[in-house]
Amino acid sequence: MEDGAVGEKAGGIKKRFTVAAPILFLLLTAFYRPAQAYGLQVSYQYNLADFSGTIPFSYGAKLAIDKDRGEVYVTDPLRGGVTIFNTTGMKVYRFGDASDLGYIEDVAVDKKGHIYTLSYNGSRDRFFIGFCDYRGDLLSRIEVSGLPAGFSHFRPSRIFYIKGGIIYLADDSQMLVAVVDHTGKCIRTYQLYKVLNFTPKMVMDDNGAFGFAVDSDGDIFLTIPTLFRAYRITPDGKAVSFGRGGSGPGRFGVAAGIAVDGNGFIYVTDRLRCCVLVFDKDLNFRTEFGYRGYGPGSLIVPSDVVTGPGGRIYVSQAGNRGVSVFSAVY
Amino acid sequence: MKAAKIALIFMAAAALVFAFSGAAFAFHDGGVAYCEGCHTMHNSLGGVSNSVGGWGTPGTDHNQYLLKGTDPSSTCLNCHSHKGASYNIMSTDGSSYTPGGDFYWLTQTYTYSPWAGNTVTSRGQNHGHSIVAADFGLSTDTTLTVQPGAGTQGTYYASNLACNSCHNPHGRVNGGTRNGQKPVGASGSYGTAPITGTINGNYRLLADTYYQPGDPSIYDPAPSGIAGYPQAWTYIANAPVAVTAKTFREVEGLGTAGISHTDYGSGIAEWCANCHQGFLNNDATGTTGTHRHPAGDSATLGSTIAGFYNEYVSTGNITGASANAYLPLVPFERGKSATLSSTSTAGPDGTNAAVMCLSCHRAHASAFDEMTRWDTTADFISGSSALVATAKPWAANAPYYGWDIVANMGSYQRQLCNKCHIQD
Numbered sequence A: 001m002e003d004g005a006v007g008e009k010a011g012g013i014k015k016r017f018t019v020a021a022p023i024l025f026l027l028l029t030a031f032y033r034p035a036q037a038y039g040l041q042v043s044y045q046y047n048l049a050d051f052s053g054t055i056p057f058s059y060g061a062k063l064a065i066d067k068d069r070g071e072v073y074v075t076d077p078l079r080g081g082v083t084i085f086n087t088t089g090m091k092v093y094r095f096g097d098a099s100d101l102g103y104i105e106d107v108a109v110d111k112k113g114h115i116y117t118l119s120y121n122g123s124r125d126r127f128f129i130g131f132c133d134y135r136g137d138l139l140s141r142i143e144v145s146g147l148p149a150g151f152s153h154f155r156p157s158r159i160f161y162i163k164g165g166i167i168y169l170a171d172d173s174q175m176l177v178a179v180v181d182h183t184g185k186c187i188r189t190y191q192l193y194k195v196l197n198f199t200p201k202m203v204m205d206d207n208g209a210f211g212f213a214v215d216s217d218g219d220i221f222l223t224i225p226t227l228f229r230a231y232r233i234t235p236d237g238k239a240v241s242f243g244r245g246g247s248g249p250g251r252f253g254v255a256a257g258i259a260v261d262g263n264g265f266i267y268v269t270d271r272l273r274c275c276v277l278v279f280d281k282d283l284n285f286r287t288e289f290g291y292r293g294y295g296p297g298s299l300i301v302p303s304d305v306v307t308g309p310g311g312r313i314y315v316s317q318a319g320n321r322g323v324s325v326f327s328a329v330y
Numbered sequence B: 001m002k003a004a005k006i007a008l009i010f011m012a013a014a015a016l017v018f019a020f021s022g023a024a025f026a027f028h029d030g031g032v033a034y035c036e037g038c039h040t041m042h043n044s045l046g047g048v049s050n051s052v053g054g055w056g057t058p059g060t061d062h063n064q065y066l067l068k069g070t071d072p073s074s075t076c077l078n079c080h081s082h083k084g085a086s087y088n089i090m091s092t093d094g095s096s097y098t099p100g101g102d103f104y105w106l107t108q109t110y111t112y113s114p115w116a117g118n119t120v121t122s123r124g125q126n127h128g129h130s131i132v133a134a135d136f137g138l139s140t141d142t143t144l145t146v147q148p149g150a151g152t153q154g155t156y157y158a159s160n161l162a163c164n165s166c167h168n169p170h171g172r173v174n175g176g177t178r179n180g181q182k183p184v185g186a187s188g189s190y191g192t193a194p195i196t197g198t199i200n201g202n203y204r205l206l207a208d209t210y211y212q213p214g215d216p217s218i219y220d221p222a223p224s225g226i227a228g229y230p231q232a233w234t235y236i237a238n239a240p241v242a243v244t245a246k247t248f249r250e251v252e253g254l255g256t257a258g259i260s261h262t263d264y265g266s267g268i269a270e271w272c273a274n275c276h277q278g279f280l281n282n283d284a285t286g287t288t289g290t291h292r293h294p295a296g297d298s299a300t301l302g303s304t305i306a307g308f309y310n311e312y313v314s315t316g317n318i319t320g321a322s323a324n325a326y327l328p329l330v331p332f333e334r335g336k337s338a339t340l341s342s343t344s345t346a347g348p349d350g351t352n353a354a355v356m357c358l359s360c361h362r363a364h365a366s367a368f369d370e371m372t373r374w375d376t377t378a379d380f381i382s383g384s385s386a387l388v389a390t391a392k393p394w395a396a397n398a399p400y401y402g403w404d405i406v407a408n409m410g411s412y413q414r415q416l417c418n419k420c421h422i423q424d
Helices: A003-031 A200-204 B002-020 B072-080 B103-107 B255-259 B268-272 B302-311 B405-409
Strands: A041-047 A062-066 A071-075 A082-085 A091-095 A103-109 A115-120 A127-132 A138-142 A158-162 A166-171 A176-180 A186-191 A212-214 A220-224 A229-233 A239-242 A255-260 A266-270 A275-279 A285-290 A302-307 A312-317 A323-329 B110-115 B118-122 B184-186 B241-243 B263-266
Touching: A041 A285, A062 A103, A062 A302, A062 A312, A071 A103, A115 A158, A158 A212, A166 A212, A212 A255, A220 A255, A229 A255, A229 A266, A255 A312, A266 A302, A275 A302
Parallel strands: A103 A158, A255 A302
Antiparallel strands: A041 A323, A062 A071, A071 A082, A082 A091, A103 A115, A115 A127, A127 A138, A158 A166, A166 A176, A176 A186, A212 A220, A220 A229, A229 A239, A255 A266, A266 A275, A275 A285, A302 A312, A312 A323, B110 B118, B241 B263
């Protein structure tokens, strides 16, 4: 074989490689998924506690996360007050027993550490947002205004703060959401039952939501136990459902709390199966953890769930078992 | 192109239908539900035990009957404890306005001052049937350790009190298949006719004759390790007759929605007497000298009492008429042969209507002592204990099912006993 032919062939290969390499690179880049995205490992860490041990919150306890400081807030409507825990799960503060904050249903925290309480007055017939400093001292009372017709019986039970000073208020049982600015002015509403093509009667016939969450992009997540489904609703009102009923892995018994982490993983608690199901951002079931029991890492009727920095997953539960903290490794 | 667009729209619509169709899942369907909803067959899930603790040795034993809860009531509350939906009977704020009442009140011990300088405590366990549901913090009644008014029935221990003490979770009617009954085809709670070849279930899956709570006769013939277990304890009266609205959020509320309620037919008191035999008094004339308020199918109101009920609107107002006299806070039985309707506003007739246990009590729990429908210790019920409590973490007007007593009946409304007795 002549050197020239070899050189010509080699040159051809080189030329083809020069063209193919960037294409191959682009293809790899386009379809590459880091292995850890699907290799989620979850392990139990500890329960939220004070110096005397695990704090036994009631079955109705709600969770909120301060992602900037890594603190978790536990609101217990049955027993009252809000308890704050640091990144190691130790109680560092409690507030909410003062009457000016009324009865606190839920809380949210902004980037500066301001606390927003979803509060009801003494007779619990009116709600307001309590704008508080980091100690839970009331700075101002925000009244929500501009709610449209159809929201006359709006009774939110959840509050979420997302970027840009936007506050989401959710009435899970009526499946209504009001988005308000920092002054309380309503800037957008969602009648989620309409988004999901439910009639009001279907909602009244017990298809109300149980779990509710809003991510930083304004995507709304909710669960409807009677339908064995969870939903993701984008800000423009597009809905997609996921999950199915059953008692095997990946199935919903009684779907309850829902949360999403920074990697797009969606966590759904199952009160009946006593575990937390994990779905990826494409809504495919990936893994689950917990299971009924009294040992470390087991859960008794898990309810609310939030995710925090460092891969931490907080799960509230019944049975005076407190809030269990898990760690996700990708 | 147009055809393609139409096809695309059709496919999108079809996708939406499949994506979002599906009615509320009627888990029980009037009878026994699917087994794995409540039981774990092999007690194994994800390689670990799904069910531990319970009536055996907590933490080491499986739950009795392989239940998916620590105990029977916890198993029920897995699905039935939240707020909002009508199937929830234990909320987090007293807002489950179901006819039976909200077990939330068992968790609420509160104080109030009926008069200056006097502080009274209303204990949570005195607000209802203290079912044991360990997962939800409901424990055995420490005062009434056995049922009051046992009469000729045996002793029922408070430590065994659970949802399945009154409800047959398997939904059998009169002994079910084992007793030759037809299949249960639909719920017996809504007044619908049975499907051909089937029978309806009992109202609210309430137990009836042959029922033994927990069915030890079937599953555990010799439960010698369980102290006080009622081996021989059997129901002697069938489930009562009643119809209810499918949507409890409308039940007993205000305004036009308030016409929706549970309409009681017959057998309530007799059924309660499965446990509380000593409280049943079918001799409404009182000639037996039992000195108890009449209750039962034969405890008919009579024309005088029925007339009072129909006239009475509120304290100081007896301008009512029978067509609109029904007050959900003071229900009555319409009688064995009456046509029942959950939207009927009519008051009682003087012949068939009768007083029952639920005329004054909630079956599950209420905001008040002795699980009464109104506070029997307040002169004016606008000053009811749960309305003037030192702290009221419950939903607005929840003690009276959303009724604003002052707005609807006035500040000087007296006891609702007056609905029948007009002594105010």
